[in-house]
């Protein structure tokens with residue numbers, strides 16, 4: 001039976017970047033994915049403040065360049081000048097896949113990991129799939145996203161976390177292609193709506209909420225939103241293909257490692273709490289994890305894995321805790337149109353740069 005330096009469960013955002021980085025340092029990696037097709041997704045576009053160069057990505061992954069974010073509440077509009085991207089998820093994953101070193105990284109699809117095995121010292125020895133096949137490695141990574149197939153089993157995250165869920169339609173777009181829209185107020189209760197412009201006069205319109213009661217009726221709520229006067233001016237629904245998915249909402253976590261098991265991404269809730277931006281933050285976490293794993297393998301000592309947790313805490317913990325508090329306040333205020341109108345009115349006196357800090361969750365705080 002083959003044995004690997006690193007066995008990664010899940011070939012999503014986190015798993016792919018980890019595999020790419022570890023492949024670069026010639027680590028023997030096995031990447032296991034339950035889907036048959038790596039490029040099949042339940043939604044296809046992402047809004048992101050990402051710096052593409054930082055992650056070795058080209059502009060080909062961009063579906064649209066954005067220069068303005070417009071916030072809309074019932075009676076107010078606040079425009080903010082800012083550069084960000086609408087990313088084409090498929091193109092992004094193709095680009096990462098093309099940059100993976102196939103000599104060292106093996107990808108297996110249609111492998112649904114069910115379990116992780118330990119030895120008597122509590123070290124993890126193998127993961128097993130739906131057909132009881134075993135995959136053996138020195139270090140294991142849970143990058144299985146919301147499923148958290150291992151992180152939940154070992155107790156790093158709750159078995160039944162609350163979920164934020166979003167639904168989207170790809171629609172005809174009548175607005176400015178460089179202007180992205182974020183929509184708040186009573187009709188978007190417990191969350192917010194978005195319009196992501198794409199090329200060729202198309203856009204994605206979506207609504208996501210943290211409120212369990214609204215999630216049950218999400219599709220009807222999205223249809224109601226499509227009938228509001230503001231949205232009717234901006235988009236025309238011309239098909240019924242609905243896309244969407246969920247992300248876990250947990251308290252901000254900061255423990256991602258047990259012995260030779262490392263967890264990255266949504267499996268340990270590393271999506272930024274404020275707007276649910278995951279890619280940029282999870283890429284960064286995956287780079288940190290890859291560095292620590294490489295060092296642990298190089299020195300044949302698991303203690304180096306803790307550098308990943310330490311660096312993550314330093315970079316993200318205080319920013320995430322602040323975003324989490326903002327998320328809580330936002331959920332409360334989102335129930336009342338007059339409060340959202342008031343917040344947008346007040347925000348006109350706040351410089352664009354400060355508004356972007358709150359929106360992106362990048363407050364520049366550092367945990368010493």
Ligand SMILES: Cc1cc2nc3c(=O)[nH]c(=O)nc-3n(C[C@H](O)[C@H](O)[C@H](O)COP(=O)(O)OP(=O)(O)OC[C@H]3O[C@@H](n4cnc5c(N)ncnc54)[C@H](O)[C@@H]3O)c2cc1C
Nearest residue numbers: 010012013014034046047113144145166245265266278279
């Ligand atoms: C509706 C919605 C909208 C979003 N919008 C944005 C956005 O605009 N911008 C942004 O940056 N982020 C956005 N996010 C967040 C972002 O998509 C996630 O945070 C990010 O994809 C998480 O990456 P991950 O690698 O942890 O998980 P995923 O990308 O979900 O990857 C997990 C992988 O593991 C596989 N897997 C699961 N279980 C198993 C198993 N048992 N065995 C083997 N493989 C398994 C899955 O099939 C999947 O391929 C959004 C999320 C949702 C739900």
